[in-house]
Amino acid sequence: MTDNKLDANESTEIEPRTRRAFEEALSVVSLDGTPVDTQDETVVMVVSHTGESYHVDAEVGRCECPDHTHRNVDCKHIRRARAALGIEPIDSRVLAAVDVDPTLATNAPGPVVATPDGGIVNAGDDGDVLTDDGDERPSDCACGDWNADADLPCWPCYRDGFEDPAGAD
Ligand SMILES: [Zn+2]
Numbered sequence: 001m002t003d004n005k006l007d008a009n010e011s012t013e014i015e016p017r018t019r020r021a022f023e024e025a026l027s028v029v030s031l032d033g034t035p036v037d038t039q040d041e042t043v044v045m046v047v048s049h050t051g052e053s054y055h056v057d058a059e060v061g062r063c064e065c066p067d068h069t070h071r072n073v074d075c076k077h078i079r080r081a082r083a084a085l086g087i088e089p090i091d092s093r094v095l096a097a098v099d100v101d102p103t104l105a106t107n108a109p110g111p112v113v114a115t116p117d118g119g120i121v122n123a124g125d126d127g128d129v130l131t132d133d134g135d136e137r138p139s140d141c142a143c144g145d146w147n148a149d150a151d152l153p154c155w156p157c158y159r160d161g162f163e164d165p166a167g168a169d
C-alpha cells in the first residue's frame with residue numbers, strides 16, 4: 001500500500017466501523033472459501049484474522065456477528081463486503097484518511113472509488129507521474145461494462161492514480 005494520506009482532510013470524520021472495515025485484515029470470500037468472481041455474488045463469507053467467519057448478505061445488509069444481530073447496525077463485515085465487492089463506492093476521502101488493509105481487493109472484484117471533483121486522487125508524493133491519457137491500466141484492472149458508465153474506477157485503477165473507469169478512456 002502506498003502512503004495515501006496526501007489530502008486527508010482533518011475534518012473528515014471516519015465512522016469507527018468504517019475504519020475497522022478497511023483497516024482490519026478481513027477476507028471476503030465465497031461461502032465455499034474460494035475467491036468471489038462476480039459482483040452478483042452478494043452473499044459471502046467474511047473471515048477475520050483471528051479466524052472468525054461470518055456469512056454476510058452484502059446487498060440486504062445482514063451479518064451473523066453480534067454487532068449486527070444485537071444492534072442491527074451495518075457492522076464492519078457488511079461494510080467490508082460491500083467495499084470489496086464494489087457494490088458500494090468508497091469515498092476517496094475515506095481511503096485517504098484510513099490505513100487501508102493491503103488485501104482489500106485480494107479475493108473479490110474489488111472496490112470502486114468515488115472521487116469528488118477537484119481530484120483528491122493524485123500520486124505526487126512518491127514521485128509517481130500523474131495519470132494522463134494513454135497511461136496503461138494496471139494488470140489487475142477489474143473495470144468492465146459494470147462501471148463503464150459509472151464514473152467510478154475499480155480498486156486497482158484507483159490505487160494507481162486513475163480516477164475514471166478504463167472504459168472511459
Ligand atoms: Zn458482522
Ligand SMILES: [Zn+2]
Nearest residue numbers: 141143154157
Ligand atoms: Zn480498472
